[in-house]
Structures are given as structure tokens and as C-alpha cells.
Amino acid sequence: MIRRRVVVHGAVQGVFFRASCQQEASRLGVAGWVANRPDGAVEAAFEGESGAVTALVDWCRQGPPRAEVEAVDVTDEEPEGIRGFDVR
Template sequence: MIRRRVVVRGTVQGVFFRASCQQEARRHRVSGWVSNRPDGSVEAVFEGDASAVEHLVEWCRTGPPRAVVESIQVTEEEPAGFSGFDEQ
């Protein structure tokens, strides 16, 4: 099990980024959360099987069809034992 925190910048709010991210995470059985930040970016924490988490990190590089991702920051963290995936 691994955990990654990502901050995605660009046109990522108001384009269903959070809802799409939540769907993708649940489809791949990844736990964690996703949230809009006041600065216009989206922050997410993914926790689970290494290949599934890395898939979600890669998904964030493009996001849903209406998103325009300009940059993504990825930080490795220690797993906390999340259960489920929430949109905050």
C-alpha cells in the first residue's frame, strides 16, 4: 500500500474534476479524498495498491475532458489506512 498527495493546477475547478476523480478512484478501489482549494487548484490524497494509486496520479495529469491541467505536484506520504473515497 502507498499514499500520494497531489495538487493539480490549471483549469481544474468547475469542470467536474472532483466528481470524475472520485469515480476513477472508486473504480480502481483507491481510498482517500479530493477537494477544491481556495487558490483554484485541486488537492487529492490517494491511498491503496501501488499500481492503482499510480494510475490515479497519471489520471490527474489530464483529468476529465473539460480540464486544462497546467501542473501537478506529487508528494509521497505514509499510508494512514483510509477507507473509501470522499469528495470534500
């Protein structure tokens, strides 16, 4: 079990990034949350099996079709044992 926090920069709000991320997390079996930030970025925390979390972080590097991802900051964190996936 691992946890990663990501901050996705670029044109990532208003392009269904959060809803698409939730769908991808569900498909991969990853728990966590995703939220828009006031600075225009999207922030998320992913928790689950290493391969699934890595796949979701990789998905964030492109995002949904209308997203224009410029950069993704990734930070390792201690898992919290969360369940489900929330859009905030």
C-alpha cells in the same frame, strides 16, 4: 500500500474534476479524498495498491474532458489506512 498527495494546477475547478476523480478512484479501488483549494487548484490524497495509486495520479495529469491541467505536484506520504473516497 502507498499514499500520494497531489495538487493539480490549471483550469480544474468547475469542470467536474472532483466527481470524475471519485469515479476513477472507485474504479481503481483507491481510497482517499479530493477537494477544491481557495487558490483554484484541486488537492487530493490517494491511498491503495501502488499500481492503482500510480494510475490515479496519471489520470490527474489530464483529468476529465473539460479540465486544462497545467501542472501536478506529487508528494509521497505515509499511509493512514483510510477507507472510502470523499469529495470535500
